[in-house]
Amino acid sequence: xxxxxxxxxxxxxxxxxxxxxxxxxxxxxxxxxxxxxxxxxxxxxxxxxxxxxxxxxxxxxxxxxxxxxxxxxxxxxxxxxxxxxxxxxxxxxxxxxxxxxxxxxxxxxxxxxxxxxxxxxxxxxxxxxxxxxxxxxxxxxxxxxxxxxxxxxxxxxxxxxxxxxxxxxxxxxxxxxxxxxxxxxxxxxxxxxxxxxxxxxxxxxxxxxxxxxxxxxxxxxxxxxxxxxxxxxxxxxxxxxxxxxxxxxxxxxxxxxxxxxxxxxxxxxxxxxxxxxxxxxxxxxxxxxxxxxxxxxxxxxxxxxxxxxxxxxxxxxxxxxxxxxxxxxxxxxxxxxxxxxxxxxxxxxxxxxxxxxxxxxxxxxxxxxxxxxxxxxxxxxxxxxxxxxxxxxxxxxxxxxxxxxxxxxxxxxxxxxxxxxxxxxxxxxxxxxxxxxxxxxxxxxxxxxxxxxxxxxxxxxxxxxxxxxxxxx
Amino acid sequence: xxxxxxxxxxxxxxxxxxxxxxxxxxxxxxxxxxxxxxxxxxxxxxxxxxxxxxxxxxxxxxxxxxxxxxxxxxxxxxxxxxxxxxxxxxxxxxxxxxxxxxxxxxxxxxxxxxxxxxxxxxxxxxxxxxxxxxxxxxxxxxxxxxxxxxxxxxxxxxxxxxxxxxxxxxxxxxxxxxxxxxxxxxxxxxxxxxxxxxxxxxxxxxxxxxxxxxxxxxxxxxxxxxxxxxxxxxxxxxxxxxxxxxxxxxxxxxxxxxxxxxxxxxxxxxxxxxxxxxxxxxxxxxxxxxxxxxxxxxxxxxxxxxxxxxxxxxxxxxxxxxxxxxxxxxxxxxxxxxxxxxxxxxxxxxxxxxxxxxxxxx
Numbered sequence: 001x002x003x004x005x006x007x008x009x010x011x012x013x014x015x016x017x018x019x020x021x022x023x024x025x026x027x028x029x030x031x032x033x034x035x036x037x038x039x040x041x042x043x044x045x046x047x048x049x050x051x052x053x054x055x056x057x058x059x060x061x062x063x064x065x066x067x068x069x070x071x072x073x074x075x076x077x078x079x080x081x082x083x084x085x086x087x088x089x090x091x092x093x094x095x096x097x098x099x100x101x102x103x104x105x106x107x108x109x110x111x112x113x114x115x116x117x118x119x120x121x122x123x124x125x126x127x128x129x130x131x132x133x134x135x136x137x138x139x140x141x142x143x144x145x146x147x148x149x150x151x152x153x154x155x156x157x158x159x160x161x162x163x164x165x166x167x168x169x170x171x172x173x174x175x176x177x178x179x180x181x182x183x184x185x186x187x188x189x190x191x192x193x194x195x196x197x198x199x200x201x202x203x204x205x206x207x208x209x210x211x212x213x214x215x216x217x218x219x220x221x222x223x224x225x226x227x228x229x230x231x232x233x234x235x236x237x238x239x240x241x242x243x244x245x246x247x248x249x250x251x252x253x254x255x256x257x258x259x260x261x262x263x264x265x266x267x268x269x270x271x272x273x274x275x276x277x278x279x280x281x282x283x284x285x286x287x288x289x290x291x292x293x294x295x296x297x298x299x300x301x302x303x304x305x306x307x308x309x310x311x312x313x314x315x316x317x318x319x320x321x322x323x324x325x326x327x328x329x330x331x332x333x334x335x336x337x338x339x340x341x342x343x344x345x346x347x348x349x350x351x352x353x354x355x356x357x358x359x360x361x362x363x364x365x366x367x368x369x370x371x372x373x374x375x376x377x378x379x380x381x382x383x384x385x386x387x388x389x390x391x392x393x394x395x396x397x398x399x400x401x402x403x404x405x406x407x408x409x410x411x412x413x414x415x416x417x418x419x420x421x422x423x424x425x426x427x428x429x430x431x432x433x434x435x436x437x438x439x440x441x442x443x444x445x446x447x448x449x450x451x452x453x454x455x456x457x458x459x460x461x462x463x464x465x466x467x468x469x470x471x472x473x
Numbered sequence: 474x475x476x477x478x479x480x481x482x483x484x485x486x487x488x489x490x491x492x493x494x495x496x497x498x499x500x501x502x503x504x505x506x507x508x509x510x511x512x513x514x515x516x517x518x519x520x521x522x523x524x525x526x527x528x529x530x531x532x533x534x535x536x537x538x539x540x541x542x543x544x545x546x547x548x549x550x551x552x553x554x555x556x557x558x559x560x561x562x563x564x565x566x567x568x569x570x571x572x573x574x575x576x577x578x579x580x581x582x583x584x585x586x587x588x589x590x591x592x593x594x595x596x597x598x599x600x601x602x603x604x605x606x607x608x609x610x611x612x613x614x615x616x617x618x619x620x621x622x623x624x625x626x627x628x629x630x631x632x633x634x635x636x637x638x639x640x641x642x643x644x645x646x647x648x649x650x651x652x653x654x655x656x657x658x659x660x661x662x663x664x665x666x667x668x669x670x671x672x673x674x675x676x677x678x679x680x681x682x683x684x685x686x687x688x689x690x691x692x693x694x695x696x697x698x699x700x701x702x703x704x705x706x707x708x709x710x711x712x713x714x715x716x717x718x719x720x721x722x723x724x725x726x727x728x729x730x731x732x733x734x735x736x737x738x739x740x741x742x743x744x745x746x747x748x749x750x751x752x753x754x755x756x757x758x759x760x761x762x763x764x765x766x767x768x769x770x771x772x773x774x775x776x777x778x779x780x781x782x783x784x785x786x787x788x789x790x791x792x793x794x795x796x797x798x799x800x801x802x803x804x805x806x807x808x809x810x811x812x813x814x815x816x817x818x819x820x821x822x823x824x825x826x827x828x829x830x831x832x833x834x835x
Contacts, residue, residue: 355727
């Protein structure tokens with residue numbers, strides 16, 4: 001090396017030999033004059049200077065930089081096309097002490113990954129994104145990118161990008177600057193040495209922000225692609241300087257690094273996990289089932305607010321406590337939000353097959369639409385509890401037993417119309433004798449924490465039982 | 474013994490937490506929402522991560538990142554959301570990352586509806602994403618199994634370094650049944666291959682790209698070896714009244730429970746019926762089916778689909794016995810009586826041919 005002074009050593013964060021590369025392991029796979037090589041060097045140097053090599057996790061994109069892991073001697077994860085920001089989000093959340101770099105091109109970040117980058121930035125993920133904008137798809141051979149200048153030819157805009165067909169170039173820094181969360185957004189260029197020096201400062205600053213835990217940082221790098229642009233490296237640098245920089249002005253679009261404060265997740269001591277999850281301790285053995293055969297297939301239906309689902313849950317809870325096989329299945333989804341509500345409950349001494357009750361032997365209809373909807377399904381010989389004293393004219397059946405009482409009004413007389421479901425439950429218990437009263441009491445004690453409401457429920461239950469005693473003494 | 478009533482979706486997530494899951498990335502979809510809601514309630518309190526992503530695409534790639542960084546991670550979705558996740562699942566399999574994915578199947582195609590179906594069998598059991606990979610697939614049929622099989626799923630995912638699906642339908646997720654959680658509470662560290670941002674893991678690499686054809690073939694053969702090993706080691710199925718069965722009903726998930734009632738009905742009519750319920754859908758209990766064909770003269774597959782798993786039943790039996798199919802779709806759960814009636818018609822009436830022709834239209 002006589003006559004030479006080694007001004008810059010290889011960054012330690014680069015592998016000395018690119019063992020992961022199949023061939024030519026002393027040179028990168030990038031074309032002469034490509035911006036990726038320059039930017040890789042700036043990033044590796046910044047990692048060295050900040051002393052974060054062991055902590056760094058480099059998420060490489062799909063695109064020319066897919067092989068970032070050939071070169072960077074740091075933890076490496078290769079992501080699906082466009083998803084590097086989502087991958088980096090979860091890496092950082094899993095390992096908050098790590099320094100996570102999401103390295104993405106313009107197709108990856110600004111087209112297919114536009115949702116992921118927007119939301120990662122908007123959540124203020126404390127990661128660092130290096131966005132290489134060379135205004136073209138390089139790896140796939142020169143297709144139009146969201147950042148391609150208007151009029152520029154590409155393999156998929158053979159007549160030039162037109163505003164009518166492809167729209168205008170997408171300006172990512174300006175777009176993200178509309179968000180509240182990002183701490184640092186800057187656009188730099190690799191058009192000459194002066195610009196490269198400025199880019200080096202931005203790269204290091206973006207990483208420093210992450211080291212300090214301040215929040216989201218992104219540096220957009222206008223980068224030459226001589227091969228696809230069909231230019232010499234020198235022409236390509238000039239193109240970056242003169243053409244791209246005119247469309248994508250360099251500059252700082254956001255810098256809140258002075259005001260931002262590091263955010264640290266509060267430490268959470270591991271407590272009693274099972275207790276927190278509400279997991280009941282094992283109760284030893286199951287209570288013995290009742291001696292008599294039970295097979296109640298119950299459909300409960302009404303308006304939201306009538307306690308339809310709760311009534312079903314109490315039946316299932318009581319059934320379980322009485323040693324029966326039980327299941328509870330609610331109606332769910334849009335149906336639930338339209339105001340109508342129904343559920344199916346099965347109580348059985350035999351193992352249950354389906355929790356769906358298609359032909360109930362008990363229908364509890366708390367309003368008229370429910371009666372109309374489910375009455376035709378009731379099995380002959382079944383029982384129908386309806387919340388009125390009379391049936392609608394056109395809703396008659398001779399082959400089922402009707403219990404017609406204004407359960408809701410009776411509950412209202414007791415002080416709370418919402419206990420109408422409990423009046424009905426009392427009537428059912430008295431009539432079917434499928435469940436012992438103690439089991440229902442235990443279920444209520446378990447499910448209704450308020451003593452006042454529970455007292456009211458028990459009173460309503462008793463009122464319901466009296467109703468049936470009046471009918472069937 | 475089972476001691477508390479719980480929704481299937483809630484039991485699934487609580488089982489996951491007991492199995493050491495501390496990361497959940499998801500996107501809302503009915504009928505899987507209670508899983509994410511349970512995760513959102515507990516994981517942050519346990520020092521874990523819950524994040525509602527901007528899409529299922531982002532969610533599955535977040536799972537990829539979390540798994541790469543060594544977290545026990547899961548997501549949950551349903552039909553359309555699972556379709557969106559398929560590319561990410563392929564990446565998980567290709568990069569050999571463990572992840573548990575719960576699919577609470579709903580009606581399709583397209584927006585379909587939110588009622589239960591079993592129409593994601595193809596897209597989950599047959600791969601769904603691109604490339605030669607398989608998911609390990611567990612199919613719970615009760616709230617108890619929602620908890621237990623999810624716990625198993627985490628261990629399998631880590632052991633095989635592969636995505637594991639818990640494939641249930643909306644019905645199993647929404648219903649409440651008694652459940653008892655096993656007395657375990659796992660806290661797992663990062664696997665040694667994970668990229669955790671430490672000196673010890675600095676040389677670790679997670680990727681799925683193999684440019685050289687010979688390299689990629691070697692990688693795919695390696696994956697294939699794992700799937701064959703799974704076939705030997707993790708196969709699970711339930712046989713019920715098959716010891717003398719001449720008619721074997723085949724169904725999984727909620728349908729298998731209907732089929733037990735159908736078996737009873739058939740036996741009351743003097744037909745020696747039994748049930749084979751696959752618990753693992755991949756690997757599939759092919760050998761068990763072949764064994765049963767020594768006695769059984771008819772196999773009837775019942776699904777809440779127009780016939781997806783039935784293809785695996787036919788492949789397993791290789792023509793040893795006729796395989797008929799009965800399916801309901803759109804959110805309708807077949808009733809035991811319609812299944813038993815169908816079987817009786819198959820065994821007795823000439824109009825069977827007509828019915829077969831009608832079913833074949835679908």
